[in-house]
Structures are given as structure tokens and as C-alpha cells.
Amino acid sequence: MASASLLAPGRHDPLSTITLDGISISATDSGDSDADDSFHDAEDAPRSTKEQQRAGQVDNDDDDDDDDDAPPAFPSLNSAQRQSGAPPSSSSSSSSKPSSAAAFLQSIKAAPPSSAAYKASKDAALMPPPPPTLGGGGGGGGAAAAAGGLRVPTRGNGSGGGLAVPPSTSALSAPPGVGGASGATLNKGEKKRKKVALAPGCSPLDWARLKNSTDLRGGITQLMRVTPSELKKHNTRTDAWSAFYGKVYNITPYLRFHPGGEDDLLRVAGRDGTRLFALTHSWVNIDAMIDTAMVGVLVSE
Ligand code: HEM
Numbered sequence: 001m002a003s004a005s006l007l008a009p010g011r012h013d014p015l016s017t018i019t020l021d022g023i024s025i026s027a028t029d030s031g032d033s034d035a036d037d038s039f040h041d042a043e044d045a046p047r048s049t050k051e052q053q054r055a056g057q058v059d060n061d062d063d064d065d066d067d068d069d070a071p072p073a074f075p076s077l078n079s080a081q082r083q084s085g086a087p088p089s090s091s092s093s094s095s096s097k098p099s100s101a102a103a104f105l106q107s108i109k110a111a112p113p114s115s116a117a118y119k120a121s122k123d124a125a126l127m128p129p130p131p132p133t134l135g136g137g138g139g140g141g142g143a144a145a146a147a148g149g150l151r152v153p154t155r156g157n158g159s160g161g162g163l164a165v166p167p168s169t170s171a172l173s174a175p176p177g178v179g180g181a182s183g184a185t186l187n188k189g190e191k192k193r194k195k196v197a198l199a200p201g202c203s204p205l206d207w208a209r210l211k212n213s214t215d216l217r218g219g220i221t222q223l224m225r226v227t228p229s230e231l232k233k234h235n236t237r238t239d240a241w242s243a244f245y246g247k248v249y250n251i252t253p254y255l256r257f258h259p260g261g262e263d264d265l266l267r268v269a270g271r272d273g274t275r276l277f278a279l280t281h282s283w284v285n286i287d288a289m290i291d292t293a294m295v296g297v298l299v300s301e
Contacts, residue, residue, distance in 0.1 A: 207254065225296060
């Protein structure tokens with residue numbers, strides 16, 4: 001092929017091979033200093049030629065315009081793959097090339113036609129990868145795409161690195177009582193948390209699994225009208241009912257799953273626990289928590 005005559009003897013640098021071959025396809029362009037035309041010609045190179053050039057390269061995606069329009073960014077100039085292939089680098093062999101080819105290469109390297117991918121690959125040989133940038137304004141992927149690389153999406157919060165802990169949280173200490181944060185101090189009016197260590201197999205997830213798969217009514221098949229005196233009969237650890245917001249629940253199976261401990265929950269066994277419940281954790285959705293353990297509604301005597 002005509003490209004062989006433009007290559008320096010013994011020169012196998014894929015970078016120069018592609019570029020020079022691009023010129024060779026349109027022979028009349030060989031003296032054209034317009035780099036844009038040269039790269040366009042390379043894009044139009046016959047497929048078989050391009051495949052030969054790409055032999056041994058990782059990226060075989062023909063649809064990638066960057067690959068076709070610019071000297072290959074992959075394998076990158078300092079990659080192990082490229083080094084193991086052992087083609088001599090362009091800088092080390094430039095002195096042995098014919099002066100016209102060397103000058104042409106030089107002109108391309110000095111001003112590639114708006115080829116950000118080529119510039120990135122060239123820079124990669126000289127310096128470590130840049131630190132992650134912010135994707136402020138939703139345009140975070142733009143620079144990465146232009147550089148021909150993939151980036152982890154970052155949050156455009158306007159400060160700090162993409163995956164770093166938001167600066168606002170660094171000043172916070174753990175909530176009192178959480179994770180054994182003994183050094184945590186309580187603000188005035190703040191209550192100390194009283195969560196207990198649950199036994200193995202008694203996590204909230206275990207409870208969710210149990211209550212969704214098992215009948216927890218303790219033998220009750222139909223919802224009952226429960227009077228306070230009836231409720232009072234179920235006040236033991238093995239048979240505990242309690243009323244919350246007008247509904248009566250069999251809390252016996254939930255005792256060992258209660259994050260606040262069995263004893264606290266047992267305080268309301270056999271009676272209306274609405275007030276204590278609301279005082280302790282009004283945010284807990286009791287219906288979602290133990291709906292399958294509901295045995296009836298609370299009625300007056
Ligand atoms: C069937 C009724 C109840 C259910 C479903 C229930 C459920 C829960 C849940 C889900 C939590 C964890 C809350 C969180 O992490 O924010 C919790 C914590 C707690 N519960 Fe209950 N609870 C019930 C009744 C009660 C009652 C009647 C009392 C008090 C006598 C009580 C005292 C506590 C306490 C002290 C905590 C720890 C709160 C903390 O410091 O984080 N609970 N409960």
C-alpha cells in the first residue's frame with residue numbers, strides 16, 4: 001500500500017501508521033497541510049485497512065467517531081498494553097524518519113484539529129489523571145466525554161470533590177446514643193435515646209419478614225370488639241395485648257423485636273398505650289408495623 005512508502009523503515013507506531021495511511025488513501029492530499037482534511041480522509045479509509053491498523057487494540061467500536069476522527073486514544077500512550085506491544089515511541093525514533101513525514105507529524109501534534117481526545121491521550125503520558133471535577137449545571141459529563149474517557153457522575157453541589165462527604169456533615173457529631181457515640185453531647189431539651197441491642201434474628205428486617213408471612217393474631221380469626229376489661233386480661237409477657245389509636249393489637253410476638261426493648265413495650269400490655277406511644281415516637285407508623293397482629297377495636301364497656 002502507498003502508506004508503506006511514507007513510513008520510516010522499521011517504524012510501527014500505530015499513531016503515525018493511521019495518520020500516514022489516511023494521507024495515502026487520497027494521494028492528491030499528501031501535500032495538504034490542512035489537518036482537518038487529513039483526518040477526514042483517515043475516516044474514509046477502506047474498512048479492511050482500518051481493521052488491520054486496529055489489530056491488537058482494545059477498542060473495536062467502529063461507531064465511535066472520536067476513534068475514527070483522531071489518532072487512537074486507546075491503548076493510551078502510557079498503558080501497559082501499548083508498552084508490552086513494544087512499538088518504539090514516536091519521540092525516540094523521530095530522528096531516523098524522513099524529514100517530510102517527521103515535519104508532517106510534528107504539525108499534527110502541534111495543532112491537531114480540535115481533537116480533545118488526542119490531546120488528552122498525549123497529556124496522559126505526561127501527568128497523572130486530573131482530579132474528579134464537579135458536574136455543576138448538569139454539564140459535568142461534557143468535559144469527560146470530550147476527553148474520550150468515562151467519569152463517575154458527580155454531584156454538582158458547587159464545592160468539594162464528587163464523592164467526598166458533603167462539607168456540611170463533617171462538623172456534625174453522631175446523634176446521642178447512636179453507634180455508641182459516648183462523646184456526643186445533648187442539646188438542652190433533647191432526650192437521650194433508649195434504643196436497645198436487639199437479639200440476633202430480631203432486626204426490623206426480620207420482623208418485617210415475619211409479620212408479612214405469619215398470622216400474628218394469636219388464634220383470633222375475626223376482629224373483636226375489645227372492652228378495657230377484656231384488654232386487661234392480656235397483660236403478660238406471653239399474652240400481651242395493647243390498644244393504640246383505637247385498635248387493639250397482640251403485641252406478644254413483637255416484644256423481642258421492639259427497638260425500645262421488651263420492658264418498655266410491656267408497660268402498656270393490657271391497656272391503652274396510645275399516649276406513651278405518641279410521647280416516645282409519634283413518627284412510627286404503627287399500622288404499617290404490626291397490622292397483621294391486629295385483633296380488634298377498642299370499645300367502651
Ligand atoms: C406496638 C407498639 C410499638 C411499636 C410498633 C413500636 C415501634 C418502635 C420502633 C419502630 C422504634 C424505633 C424508632 C426509631 O428508630 O426511630 C421504637 C423505639 C422505641 N420505642 Fe417503641 N414501639 C411501640 C410501642 C412503644 C411503647 C408503648 C413504648 C413506651 C412505653 C415504646 C418505647 C420505645 C422507645 C423508648 C424506643 C427507643 C426510642 C429511641 O430512643 O430511639 N414503644 N419503637
